[in-house]
Amino acid sequence: MAPNHSNENGSIGSSLHGVTAREQVFSFSVEDGPSSQAIRSDDPTAKFALLVDSEHRAKVFKPFSFAKPHMRAFHLGWISFFTCFISTFAAAPLVPVIRDNLDLTKTDIGNAGVASVSGAIFSRLAMGAVCDLLGARYGTAFSLMLSAPAVFSMSFVADAGSYLAVRFMIGFCLATFVSCQYWTSVMFTGKIIGLVNGCAGGWGDMGGGVTQLLMPMVFHVIKLTGATPYTAWRFAFFIPGFLQIIMGILVLTLGQDLPDGNLSTLQKSGQVSKDKFSKVFWFAVKNYRTWILFVLYGFSMGVELTINNVISGYFYDRFNLTLHTAGIVAASFGMANFFARPFGGYASDVAARLFGMRGRLWTLWILQTVGALFCIWLGRASSLPIAVLAMMLFSVGTQAACGALFGVAPFVSRRSLGLISGLTGAGGNFGSGVTQLLFFSSSRFSTAEGLSLMGVMAVVCTIPVAFIHFPQWGSMFLRPSQHEERSKEEHYYGGEWTEEEKSLGLHEGSIKFAENSRSERGRKAVLADIPTPETGSPAHV
Amino acid sequence: MAVQTFLFASLIIFSSIESNHGATEVSLFTNLENSLEVTAKPTRVGVVWEAGKDIVRITWMLKSSAKVNDDAAFKTVEVKLCYAPISQVDRPWRKTHNELSKDKSCPHLIVSKPYDKTTQSLNWTVDRETPTGTYFIRAYGTDVNGYEVAYGQSSDAEKTTNLFSVEGISGRHTSLDVASICFSVFSVDSLLVFLVKEKKKAKLQQRK
Numbered sequence: 001m002a003p004n005h006s007n008e009n010g011s012i013g014s015s016l017h018g019v020t021a022r023e024q025v026f027s028f029s030v031e032d033g034p035s036s037q038a039i040r041s042d043d044p045t046a047k048f049a050l051l052v053d054s055e056h057r058a059k060v061f062k063p064f065s066f067a068k069p070h071m072r073a074f075h076l077g078w079i080s081f082f083t084c085f086i087s088t089f090a091a092a093p094l095v096p097v098i099r100d101n102l103d104l105t106k107t108d109i110g111n112a113g114v115a116s117v118s119g120a121i122f123s124r125l126a127m128g129a130v131c132d133l134l135g136a137r138y139g140t141a142f143s144l145m146l147s148a149p150a151v152f153s154m155s156f157v158a159d160a161g162s163y164l165a166v167r168f169m170i171g172f173c174l175a176t177f178v179s180c181q182y183w184t185s186v187m188f189t190g191k192i193i194g195l196v197n198g199c200a201g202g203w204g205d206m207g208g209g210v211t212q213l214l215m216p217m218v219f220h221v222i223k224l225t226g227a228t229p230y231t232a233w234r235f236a237f238f239i240p241g242f243l244q245i246i247m248g249i250l251v252l253t254l255g256q257d258l259p260d261g262n263l264s265t266l267q268k269s270g271q272v273s274k275d276k277f278s279k280v281f282w283f284a285v286k287n288y289r290t291w292i293l294f295v296l297y298g299f300s301m302g303v304e305l306t307i308n309n310v311i312s313g314y315f316y317d318r319f320n321l322t323l324h325t326a327g328i329v330a331a332s333f334g335m336a337n338f339f340a341r342p343f344g345g346y347a348s349d350v351a352a353r354l355f356g357m358r359g360r361l362w363t364l365w366i367l368q369t370v371g372a373l374f375c376i377w378l379g380r381a382s383s384l385p386i387a388v389l390a391m392m393l394f395s396v397g398t399q400a401a402c403g404a405l406f407g408v409a410p411f412v413s414r415r416s417l418g419l420i421s422g423l424t425g426a427g428g429n430f431g432s433g434v435t436q437l438l439f440f441s442s443s444r445f446s447t448a449e450g451l452s453l454m455g456v457m458a459v460v461c462t463i464p465v466a467f468i469h470f471p472q473w474g475s476m477f478l479r480p481s482q483h484e485e486r487s488k489e490e491h492y493y494g495g496e497w498t499e500e501e502k503s504l505g506l507h508e509g510s511i512k513f514a515e516n517s518r519s520e521r522g523r524k525a526v527l528a529d530i531p532t533p534e535t536g537s538p539a540h541v
Numbered sequence: 542m543a544v545q546t547f548l549f550a551s552l553i554i555f556s557s558i559e560s561n562h563g564a565t566e567v568s569l570f571t572n573l574e575n576s577l578e579v580t581a582k583p584t585r586v587g588v589v590w591e592a593g594k595d596i597v598r599i600t601w602m603l604k605s606s607a608k609v610n611d612d613a614a615f616k617t618v619e620v621k622l623c624y625a626p627i628s629q630v631d632r633p634w635r636k637t638h639n640e641l642s643k644d645k646s647c648p649h650l651i652v653s654k655p656y657d658k659t660t661q662s663l664n665w666t667v668d669r670e671t672p673t674g675t676y677f678i679r680a681y682g683t684d685v686n687g688y689e690v691a692y693g694q695s696s697d698a699e700k701t702t703n704l705f706s707v708e709g710i711s712g713r714h715t716s717l718d719v720a721s722i723c724f725s726v727f728s729v730d731s732l733l734v735f736l737v738k739e740k741k742k743a744k745l746q747q748r749k
Contacts, residue, residue, distance in 0.1 A: 096634070099713055100672035105631035138736075145732040147727030155717040229670060230712025238724070245728045262739075317633065320643070430733045443631075 048259070052085040055512050056259035061196050069256040070187045073136070076255045077180035080140045080247045084173040085207025086214065087151050087240040088116055089308050091167060093212045093327050094219060094233045098163070101230040102489065106159040110441030112167045113309040117432040119171035124429065127175035131182040132280050135263030137255045139179035144248035147173035151241040153299040155234040173244070174429065177423045180204060185410045185417060187260055191349065191519050192354060194360070194407030198345020202337040202399060208308040209334020212327045214239070214300020277416070283496045284416035292464045293409055293424045297430020299458040300368050300401040305432035306454065307333055310440050311391070314447045317372060319384045330387065336395040343396075344403025356522030357411065358472035365465045365476065366403040371397025373457035379452030384452075394455075402428075411470070411517060415496040431461075473520050482519075489514035517540040556679070568641040573681075576607040577618075577693025581678045589706045593669030599651065600682045601693060602660035605622045615682030618656050620663070622649035625696070625704045628674035641689055647679055656682065673709040720725045 049067035050058040058070035065071040091098060095109060104112075113132050123143070130139045150169035157163050180200050188196040201326035214314040220241050222232040245351035257263040284290055312330035320331070344367055351359030407426070413420050435457070439450030469475035478520045493514040496508035582598045590597070597619060612717060629635045638644040651665055677696035681689045696703045704735050 067747060097634075101709065103673040103709075107631055141732060141735070145728045148614065148728040152721040152725050155721040157714065158711055228710065228712060230710055231714060231717065233713075234712055234717060238720070241724060245724070245731070248728070249731060312585075371598075539713070 011280060039298075044251070046188075048155070051258065053189045053516055055509070055516065056189055057516075058259075059191065061188065061192050061199075065201065069259055073183050073187045073255060074196065074200060076247075076251050077136070077140065077176075077183045078203045080251055081176045081180040081204030082210075083206040083240065083243045083247050084147075084176045085204060086104065086211040087147070087219045087244060088120075088171050088174055089208045089211045090170075090240050091116070091154075091239060092309055093215050093312060093323075094236065095231050095313070096323055097229050099221070101233070102157065102159055102163055104160050104163070106443070107165070107441060108131060110436065112160075112164045113306075114433050114436045114441065115164050115168035116171045117305050117429045117436070119168045120177075120429040120432070121173035121426045123172040123175035124178050124422045124425035125334070125419075126422070127178040127180075127425075128284070128416075128419035129277055131179055131418035132275060132416065133277060133422070135257035136179045136183035136186070137251055137257050137262065139182070140176055140255070141248045143173050144251070148241050148244040148248070151237055151244065154237040157234070163326075169428075175422075175425075177201070177204065177428075178418070178425045181406060181409075181421045181425070182418045183257075183365045185421070190410065190513075190517050191352075193410050194348035195342060195347035196345070196354070196402065196409070197406040198348075198403030200343040201340070201345075202341025202403060203342060205304065205337040206335055208305075208337055209331045209337065209466060211240075212312060212331040212334065213288070216324070221361055223334070264425065280416045280419055283413060284419040287413060287416075287420075289412045289468050290420050290423050291414065291421050293428070294427030294466055295461055296364070296368065297402070297405055297424045297428040298434070299461040300371070300398050300405060301425075301428030302431020302433075303372070303398055303454060304395075304402065305429065306435045306440065307395075309436065310447060310450075314451070315387070318448065319387070327393070333391060333395045337394065337399050339401035340396045341403035344400030344405075345407050346403075347400065348404040348407030352520055352522065353520055354408070354457070356524065357520040358476065359472055359478045359522060360404065360408050360520075361465055361468055364401060364408060365462060367397055367404050368401035368462045368465075369401075369459055371395075372455045372462065373397075375455030375458060376389055377455075378451045379448045379450070379455065398458075409470070411520060413496060414493050414513040419485065436442045437507045442471055470520075474523070487519050489520075494519075527538055546575055569642055570644065570692075570734055572641050574607075574691040575693060575698075576604050576691045577682060578604045579620075579652055579678055579680045579693040579695045581695045581703070583705065586704050588666050589708045591668050592671040595644045595667050597665050597667065598662060599665055599695075600660060600662040601629055603658070614684050615656055616685055617653060617683045617687075618661065619653045619681045619683060620651040621647040621679050621681065622668075622676050623647035623679045623694070625677055625700055626674040627704075628676070651678070667707055669710060670677070671707050671709055673707060675704050675706050676722065677704050710741055 020190055048058070048070070049058065049065070050060050050070055052061065053059055062071060063074075066075060066327070071351075091112070098104065099109060102108075127139050127143065130142065147170060153166055153169075157166055181197055184196050184200050185193060215236055218236040219229075219232050222235050223229060227235065263497040300516060307331075311333055312326045315329045316323060316326040343361075347367070347446055348360045348363050351363040353359075356363070374390050374397055377385060377391040378394055381390050407425055408415060409420060435454050438457075439445055439454050440447065443454065466476045469478055470492065471481040471483070472478040472489050472492055486490050490511055494502065496510060501507060559643035579599070579601045582600075584598070599619060601620065604660055609708040624635045629637065629646065635648075646677045649668065649671065652663055654661060654663075676699060677694055679692060679694040684690050693702075
């Protein structure tokens with residue numbers, strides 16, 4: 001294994017962190033102390049613009065910086081994801097024109113809406129694996145540049161069937177969510193990951209709101225050049241297509257997989273070990289927490305995706321607004337993501353500082369349940385001002401819940417981080433497909449009834465968060481395990497590797513991660529005296 | 542204090558009078574007299590009309606069965622293209638509503654002409670932007686204030702006879718198709734180029 005790791009292992013094992021009540025539990029302190037300077041100058045690859053931890057993940061978040069590699073990865077990630085959201089929901093504000101051009105029925109439109117989010121169920125799963133095996137850069141670029149042809153092919157669409165097929169294929173690009181979250185999770189440290197993931201996710205999700213304003217505007221401009229409406233809407237799709245190609249090229253030329261370099265280079269030089277897909281998959285699937293997050297995200301992000309497809313039409317029909325005004329209302333739902341999702345991530349981080357992982361879980365439950373209750377209210381509101389108020393409160397609650405969930409997800413597994421992000425993300429799309437199919441694709445329920453019922457289902461499906469239990473940190477209602485071995489983070493993360501793999505030292509990354517994740521004990525972390533167990537380290541050091 | 546209360550009360554009273562006044566003026570379809578006779582004769586019979594191409598001769602006049610002064614009220618005739626029931630199935634945005642201001646079944650205005658008590662006609666080219674669907678033609682007689690007082694349509698009361706189908710334009714263009722293919726190919730190709738270049742670079746680095 002690379003010499004870097006053994007140096008740092010030695011320093012972790014022998015440092016006196018955690019002895020006094022005042023010390024941070026990390027190997028490096030947040031302030032520019034002499035200890036961190038000394039250790040940084042040892043490490044030849046540690047010439048970073050931001051303060052980093054032992055895995056070279058950034059410890060600070062500076063949104064206005066584009067410094068290589070951390071902040072650059074952040075910006076490339078969220079803008080790619082933003083672009084994909086624009087493409088996926090580009091059809092929604094143009095539906096009044098498209099439905100006349102293609103002679104669509106409500107069922108056709110509803111089915112196309114379901115299709116637009118279903119493709120990503122599979123692509124998000126695949127993306128998790130791609131990130132774990134090939135790196136976040138390629139994952140993002142694949143998603144952007146292989147789905148751009150689908151966006152352009154709106155120019156060929158002639159009937160309901162081809163419209164559905166194209167929306168299904170465009171929807172694959174929502175896999176960039178997983179690559180974006182994965183990229184930030186490897187670039188930023190656990191203490192701030194809630195906020196960083198929340199910003200990346202939230203600003204990306206804003207694309208769903210921006211598209212409701214952008215596409216009608218592009219459509220209008222193209223019409224001014226003399227095109228008929230039925231040509232103009234097809235040409236309008238070229239804009240999201242161009243954006244995807246441009247972002248793909250930027251990601252490949254400016255981005256970097258990991259703080260230390262690109263994955264293929266690091267793998268070939270032996271600094272990062274190549275993992276087996278079957279193992280990565282097995283540990284993700286075996287962990288019950290993955291599936292609880294799958295369901296939870298289905299009723300926070302899933303609800304959000306469904307609303308992106310139906311809310312404009314709802315306000316247009318129920319309150320007789322003009323298309324323009326309905327588009328503005330729809331856009332404000334999506335745009336609330338700008339601060340709502342980062343707020344959720346930040347709230348999760350603050351709760352973690354005070355109460356550890358238990359705080360994160362409670363924050364998640366509260367935000368998601370409150371959001372769902374406002375969704376019920378939205379369906380029942382019969383006057384426009386009340387409906388808009390309910391919608392805004394609902395958007396903040398649900399989107400903050402999305403942010404809070406991804407404050408928890410990075411801790412579920414270290415080995416299968418990518419695949420778990422993928423599975424959780426897929427859950428979001430699955431939830432959206434289910435809710436659209438159940439409540440918005442037939443005339444069984446009016447749209448208003450559908451909204452309220454969706455809210456009720458979301459409240460019920462948020463209850464499983466109470467069952468997420470970490471032996472080292474506890475759960476919503478249970479305290480952490482008192483058992484000597486099981487109460488250590490190393491035991492949890494080390495448990496993903498077999499003894500054979502441990503003897504080869506393949507689990508080193510997980511041990512480092514475990515060390516850095518001690519912050520999830522909350523205030524007790526400062527008081528704990530937990531040196532990394534020597535039994536976990538490989539003998540060759 | 543008393544003056545303020547009085548002003549406030551009168552404001553409320555006047556605004557409610559105003560809104561009452563408005564309520565009586567809402568046109569309901571069921572209140573309209575069917576006193577106009579509308580016919581639509583296409584230049585090509587028996588085929589689906591093409592938007593932007595086919596020409597229809599539309600004629601409207603007061604019905605022979607109408608009473609003498611039935612047309613005294615309306616000053617303007619608005620001729621509209623309306624959706625037949627089959628084109629409204631599973632399409633709530635084309636729903637028929639009794640209150641004419643909320644009715645969405647006749648969105649396309651063909652012509653609006655002042656009424657001169659004679660038979661009026663028009664050679665109308667089907668609008669290029671007309672969507673694909675099945676239609677009939679309806680004429681509304683509107684009074685001085687713009688409210689509908691009478692109507693007539695080319696189909697029967699159940700909207701089952703004399704319907705015609707229109708084939709809308711597709712909006713597709715060969716140039717658009719070609720551009721679309723070019724950009725798609727560029728996108729996939731540039732990805733492949735990057736992949737190959739990076740693999741070569743990694744191999745070179747490994748050899749070093």
